Amino acid sequence: MRAEPRGTDGSLLASLPWTLGALAVSLAPHVPYLPVWITVAFLSCAVWRYAIEKRRRLLPSPWVRGGLALVCFLGVFGTYSAISGVGPGSALLAIMAALKLLETRRRRDLFVLLFISIFLVMSSLLREQYLWSLPYLIFATLIIVTAWLRMSAGESETTRQSFRTGTRLLLYAAPLAIAMWIFFPRLASPFWAVPIDTSRATSGLSDTMSPGDISSLSMSNEVAFRVKFEGDIPESKDRYWRGLVMTRFNGRTWSGSEPRIAARPEQQISFKGDAIRYEVTLEPTMQQWIFALEMPREISLRRTHMGPEQQLFHVIPIEQRIAYEVVSHTDFAVQAELPRAFRGWYTNLPESGNQRTVELARTMREAAGSDPAYINAVLAKFHDEEFFYTLQPPALGSNPVDRFLFETRQGFCEHYASAFAFMMRSAGIPSRVVLGYQGGEVNPLGGHLIVRQSDAHAWTEVWLERYGWYRLDPTAAVAPERIDYGVQGAALDGIAASWGFTASSQFLQQVTMTWDAMNAKWNDWILGYGPDTQSSLMEWLGMEDPDWRKMLLTLVVIVIGLILLISAVMMLRYRVPPKDTAAILYARFVRKTKLKISVGETAQEFAERVANSKSLSESDIDAVTDAYHDARYGQDGDTALSRLQSAVTAVK
Amino acid sequence: MSSILWQYPSRLIGGVRDQATLRVRRWALKRQGTDSGTTRLRPGRVYILPTGVGLLFGLMAFAMLLGSMNYNNNLSFVLTFLLIGVGFVAMHQCQRNLVGLELTFAGTEPVFAGQSMRFRIAITNQSKSARYGIRIYHDKSESDVQDLQPGESKVFILPVPTLRRGWVQLDRFGIRTLFPFELFRSWAWLHMDLRGLVYPQPSEDAPQPPPSRVAHGHRQHDARGEEDFAGLRKYHAGDSPRHVAWKAYARSGQLLSKQFAGADTSSQWFDLAELPIPDLEERLSILTRWVVSADQTREDYGLRIPGEEFPPAHGDAQRRQCLEALALFDGGDP
Numbered sequence: 001m002r003a004e005p006r007g008t009d010g011s012l013l014a015s016l017p018w019t020l021g022a023l024a025v026s027l028a029p030h031v032p033y034l035p036v037w038i039t040v041a042f043l044s045c046a047v048w049r050y051a052i053e054k055r056r057r058l059l060p061s062p063w064v065r066g067g068l069a070l071v072c073f074l075g076v077f078g079t080y081s082a083i084s085g086v087g088p089g090s091a092l093l094a095i096m097a098a099l100k101l102l103e104t105r106r107r108r109d110l111f112v113l114l115f116i117s118i119f120l121v122m123s124s125l126l127r128e129q130y131l132w133s134l135p136y137l138i139f140a141t142l143i144i145v146t147a148w149l150r151m152s153a154g155e156s157e158t159t160r161q162s163f164r165t166g167t168r169l170l171l172y173a174a175p176l177a178i179a180m181w182i183f184f185p186r187l188a189s190p191f192w193a194v195p196i197d198t199s200r201a202t203s204g205l206s207d208t209m210s211p212g213d214i215s216s217l218s219m220s221n222e223v224a225f226r227v228k229f230e231g232d233i234p235e236s237k238d239r240y241w242r243g244l245v246m247t248r249f250n251g252r253t254w255s256g257s258e259p260r261i262a263a264r265p266e267q268q269i270s271f272k273g274d275a276i277r278y279e280v281t282l283e284p285t286m287q288q289w290i291f292a293l294e295m296p297r298e299i300s301l302r303r304t305h306m307g308p309e310q311q312l313f314h315v316i317p318i319e320q321r322i323a324y325e326v327v328s329h330t331d332f333a334v335q336a337e338l339p340r341a342f343r344g345w346y347t348n349l350p351e352s353g354n355q356r357t358v359e360l361a362r363t364m365r366e367a368a369g370s371d372p373a374y375i376n377a378v379l380a381k382f383h384d385e386e387f388f389y390t391l392q393p394p395a396l397g398s399n400p401v402d403r404f405l406f407e408t409r410q411g412f413c414e415h416y417a418s419a420f421a422f423m424m425r426s427a428g429i430p431s432r433v434v435l436g437y438q439g440g441e442v443n444p445l446g447g448h449l450i451v452r453q454s455d456a457h458a459w460t461e462v463w464l465e466r467y468g469w470y471r472l473d474p475t476a477a478v479a480p481e482r483i484d485y486g487v488q489g490a491a492l493d494g495i496a497a498s499w500g501f502t503a504s505s506q507f508l509q510q511v512t513m514t515w516d517a518m519n520a521k522w523n524d525w526i527l528g529y530g531p532d533t534q535s536s537l538m539e540w541l542g543m544e545d546p547d548w549r550k551m552l553l554t555l556v557v558i559v560i561g562l563i564l565l566i567s568a569v570m571m572l573r574y575r576v577p578p579k580d581t582a583a584i585l586y587a588r589f590v591r592k593t594k595l596k597i598s599v600g601e602t603a604q605e606f607a608e609r610v611a612n613s614k615s616l617s618e619s620d621i622d623a624v625t626d627a628y629h630d631a632r633y634g635q636d637g638d639t640a641l642s643r644l645q646s647a648v649t650a651v652k
Numbered sequence: 653m654s655s656i657l658w659q660y661p662s663r664l665i666g667g668v669r670d671q672a673t674l675r676v677r678r679w680a681l682k683r684q685g686t687d688s689g690t691t692r693l694r695p696g697r698v699y700i701l702p703t704g705v706g707l708l709f710g711l712m713a714f715a716m717l718l719g720s721m722n723y724n725n726n727l728s729f730v731l732t733f734l735l736i737g738v739g740f741v742a743m744h745q746c747q748r749n750l751v752g753l754e755l756t757f758a759g760t761e762p763v764f765a766g767q768s769m770r771f772r773i774a775i776t777n778q779s780k781s782a783r784y785g786i787r788i789y790h791d792k793s794e795s796d797v798q799d800l801q802p803g804e805s806k807v808f809i810l811p812v813p814t815l816r817r818g819w820v821q822l823d824r825f826g827i828r829t830l831f832p833f834e835l836f837r838s839w840a841w842l843h844m845d846l847r848g849l850v851y852p853q854p855s856e857d858a859p860q861p862p863p864s865r866v867a868h869g870h871r872q873h874d875a876r877g878e879e880d881f882a883g884l885r886k887y888h889a890g891d892s893p894r895h896v897a898w899k900a901y902a903r904s905g906q907l908l909s910k911q912f913a914g915a916d917t918s919s920q921w922f923d924l925a926e927l928p929i930p931d932l933e934e935r936l937s938i939l940t941r942w943v944v945s946a947d948q949t950r951e952d953y954g955l956r957i958p959g960e961e962f963p964p965a966h967g968d969a970q971r972r973q974c975l976e977a978l979a980l981f982d983g984g985d986p
Contacts, residue, residue, distance in 0.1 A: 111705055111708075111834075115708070115709075115712060118712065118716075118731075118735070119712075121731060122716055122719065122728050122731055122732075125725060125727040125728040125731060126719075126723055126725055126728060129725065129726070129727045133727050134727060134730065137727060137730060137731050137734075138734075141731065141734055141735070141738075145738065145833075148832075148833050149832055149833070152785065152830060152831070152832070152833065152834050153784070153785075154784060154785055154797055154798065154799045156798075156799040156801070157782075157784055157799055161782070165832060169738055169741050169742065169745070169832065170734070170738065172737070172741040173734055173737030173738045173740070173741050174734070174737065175737075176733070176736070176737035176740060176741075177730065177733035177734040177736070177737040178733075180733040180736065180737070181726075181729055181730055181733050184729065184733070186721075186724060187721050187722075187724065320723070320724060320725075526726055526727075527726050527727070529726050530724060559740075563740055563744070566740070566741060566744060567744050570744050570745065570748045571695075571748070573748075573780075573781055574748040574749075574751060574752060574779050574781050575752065575779060576692070576752040576778045576779050577778065577779070577780070599688050599689065600689075
């Protein structure tokens, strides 16, 4: 194998900074998600490469590059268990860009780097689509386009010119892009299963609940979902957003929330009161749970089922933002009969552990006499005794319920729900834990409700003879303000607090609300533009029965029209200005002579030839020729032009 | 190993490609006709095709489209369509980068066979937009890449290798650009009357030229030559006895000839027929060497080839006449 030359001659010095800039811009959104060493590796390779070019040094030898490549790829495989998905994909792209830089000698290699940066931008969009992602992608495209122009620019083309050319190209391309974006038919279902970034923790609720492991309540202000109500927004105490239901407890952890279709499909739920209609826009959770106000009656989302514990789930995990309409009744009763076999299921407890609580429960049950009295006693205990609601509870040991009830007495919803359900089961009352969200914040600007991850909540349901399943929220007994005013009211002061400000900061509240309203619109109009929205837009535009064929045809027609328009604009910009007036007038004279002027023939020679042909009077010919000469070569061109004009007109 | 495997298909593909090229050239010539000395590029004759990078870009855009459809990701749709749009615009810009340019043949200088004939083409940009990355080409030879600012005119030099003496006729040449992104190559073919003269290659191992003779018949020369005495030099056989410095001979016993300013004392005749070498090209090559050397030392020389005779003289006109005659002797076609 012939060794590749490794010398640099500084020929890339003009374009390399732009290429590096394009790579940096496209890598930037990945940085928080990538292991730090990849960013460091990329930056050092970029600086190293630039120094090599600047000082006309040699590129690293193939052995060094090979070694680095091996180390980096092993590093990526070590960091990520799988190599598909956005996380490992962008890591690989970043590493490839860094390594490719070290062997970039010719202009042609820069193409590869620019292709890589385009893919990096694309993968960052797959990862997250915020409101600023659109300006970001336009900015990144502009930088990439300019870098591309710099790469193939000649010496006389300045950076400023390249930037202007790039901007103009993007401006021309924008209407095309918008037309294609609107009319390109959207698919209802993907071609193949898509592995979305698994490195990202699921932002929703976890499938298990272990109160006391580590304080795990999400204080994240990330939006879980937004809700638009058709009528008034229900009161905070009625806004229980049901998610998953956990039925198994092993002494530490509640689990058993696998989504499964009910053995008995008919849910014996009776709905009372007024129906509440609303639309939920759910952020991707990577989980199957569908959240709805207790208790949902109808849902517009297809492939969604209600499990035996009245939990809603979708057959596949929610990987993209979805919107669905729900009809719920906050006044309802679940009148399920509970056969003996199932009763055991809901009262099952581990045989040992948390013995003090078991004994306390039995004593209290005997003292109370009846199940409802016992329940009231337990709630009263939580309310009257010194229990504290805090988001930073101490860790609990091996008997978490005992330790919580008798020692620490500090906790949040999970602790109270878990302890309450445990006490119910100890007394033989069927009970289960429900995880979901409670409350939410009303955005006065958008008129919608924002439910954040920090609104996550756990509560319990007990089964009572004749009543069926009945919701009991022990947290309400401890900290009623949690239920009435949300987590913000109970613990901290909302979004503003997370920014380090207090609730009195009205202005900030305004800003955050405006931002949220913009995000909601952004989600509705841009990110949520899917098959359904598209076909209603097409109908609004006057297309009958929109299908993908019609849309594609419209797309083609519009794109062709726009291209013709762009072509016309370009033609105008690049046109050669018409010849001078003298030449036009003289051409008219030539036509009148009915002779053809031959190549290289001067006006004087032509005049002689015309005179010889005797078709025109010699004075006319001389007048035209003189005026023409004066107009072209004389001092006073303007008067000569008018003379030429009259002379040409005079020719019969 | 690779050469055995690859030679055959490349030759096969090469043959097909040559055939296709030939046909396209013939079609273009028929379509456009021959061009005059100054030609402005009309849109209809500027052709455009994607480059390798362009095809790769298209492939990438398609992959991105599939990805966006699959993830149903509206922002990556935006990115994809923006890039596709840029591709469309780049296509038009690439073509417009050539349209309206005015090309003029600005002559060429004769060269010796084996050197590159440098055809000069002046290109004028009369529009109000700058034109970038323009180059002209013919087969494998191409000019430098230059930019043309609005109203600017630049000379592009197209070096064409020459092998033998005579006229070099460039039936066609091309002008092309890869601007803006090298995604597309647009080009135009021009069929101008470009000709350049190639002198025979000066022989590397030419024998000594025949000895100079005094040209008695040239009275004018002698008459003027005796006016300004310039100095003495060693006597050569053939010097006129009238020029011998007899006084100096009497003094020193050394034969010296008087030198006169303005007189070329050693005018030579180069005669094609006198060279005892059978190959005509070799003889022409030797004569060329003699002419070039004589011209460099500024001696008078004459050239005699069948049908033409150039009396002894020196200077650029003499050199050009003689070399032209040698280049075009016998039809200029070796």
